[in-house]
Amino acid sequence: MLKVIFFLAAVFAGAVARAEILELRPQAITEWKAVYGEVEPRDLIPARARIGGTVVDLDVTAGDMVTAGARVAVVVDDKLTFQRDAIDAQLGSLRTQLVTARADLLRGESLRERGVITVQRLEQLQTAVDVLDGQIKGAEAERLVIEQQVAEGAVLSPVAGVVLSVPVARGSVITPGEEVARIGGGGVFLRLALPERHAATLVVGDEIAIGTDGDGQTGRLAKVYPQIEGGRVLADVEVAGLDDRFVGRRVPVRLPVGTRQALLVPKDAVTHRAGLDFVTVETSTGAVQRAVVPGQETMRDGAVWLEILSGLRAGDKVVHGDE
Template sequence: MRVLTLVAGLLASGAASAGTLTLAPEAITEWKPIYGTVAPRTEVPARARIGGLIEELLVTEGDAVTAGQRIAMVRDDKIGFQIAAYDAQIKALQAQLTTAETELGRGETLIARGVTTAQRLDQLRTTVDVTRGQLAAAEASRAVVVQQGAEGDVLAPEDGRVLTVPVTRGAVILAGEPVATIGSGGLFLRLSVPERHASALKEGDTIRIGSDTPAEGHLARLYPEITGGRVTADVEVANLPGAFVNARVPVSLPVGERDALLVPAAAVATRSGIDFVTVMEGGAAVARTVVLGEPVGDRIEVLTGLAAGDEIVVP
């Protein structure tokens, strides 16, 4: 009691040279602490376009890739045999076409001499046309098979970073199976927010990142789908560490507002572990013990000990 009396006397002695401030409730932001995870905006699989054996695998987890970069090669031995078969067929059709064109030239000479008939000449022309069509069809079929062989190259669909490689060199893969998963679109903090707080959030809101020395981010996207009672949101943060995807980071979300009493930090005196704020009562300065909350800028929230309308002394 002697200590408290002494403190009150010391505070009152300096009140004459200090200013006063009348307390009034102020709206402050209510923050909800949650955890976010470092994640790419999109995860796109790089798929094999043909089935076969993985002959080359050029990337591993963590590698940076660009759109169109070759990351693997799938070989199908049957394609080589099919191309050889079409080559033989094309060579035979070319020989048939040469013979048919020779017969057609001989027929045109004979009909000019009146030796053969027009019907025979038409048959020779038809044979040439049919052989040319068969040759064109065989060449087109060969081009399809050659294109299938070229599609053995697995290409990165977008610029980004390789997250997973679920296959190994020498493995057998089917058409459409993923060879690697690419994280693209940049790294964001992905949040899973309870749906009761979703209505309080909007794109562009400032988000606190971290706990000891909070940084700031901005709500870049609020996804419209609710899954399991939670809403997904992406927060854009400058210089976000990208060493590990799915790393957890503490985040504070603005989920509403409430009224609070705020006093300047200079108006609070701490003695023997007890916080005091000097108020004017009946023209005299009186020290009141208070319970403080979190700092808000250069002011501190007072939880108990003061009421709206109190006139506090500010040094």
């Protein structure tokens, strides 16, 4: 029996000799806070009406993709049509008067050569032609203004993207500047609203874990807004390949809010027996098994480590590896 015990002890001692010895030292680990971020478009711009009137055409609905400058709707103001018709009638009258005035000027020049009329009368005829010509040019300019206003009845998309909402309907009466459609474009990012106590810990460029377990996507903290409202600080996170099908979708996020000191051991150093966790510790009298309470897992240099909440202290020599 004693030979068997000595044999097992020798085997165990040999295994310890082949294993690695790790002297525990407190290590800094990152504190993570789980929050939710909302998917937001980079550019959220309303397509607004430039003139008031009635919506006669509505070319988009929520969810449609549009290009920059694409027509979203058409607004018509009947008063512009009446004003243009009035200017056209005025132009017709002025052009007829101009034809008569130019004919009078030609006759006057002929009579002046024969000495029938005075130079003063000839100048009056020339002035009449110049006045009518100026009036025609003024009326044509007014007509161009009306035509531009009519053209501005086309509501255009300010950016390329997706139509998020259309708050008007065909036949609606709207005023200048009123929103006809809301366009989201330029890609998407995550918008976070965090308690203000974490504002000082946020650093632009920090890596943000997307998901609840930290094993999924990662993002980069791109911007922290300086204004705090309602006890919340806003921050934007850039995430490559973020799903942009649903704006406003909530996504779980884990972000670093600080660091703390902890004792870490390799995961393979912890064994589980009879509902308890044990770690082998090298002492002056040999290797002993200590019951420990493990905490959360963390990744270090591509390996999984466990935080030890109790059962070990700094300076202990943990045996791990091939036992």
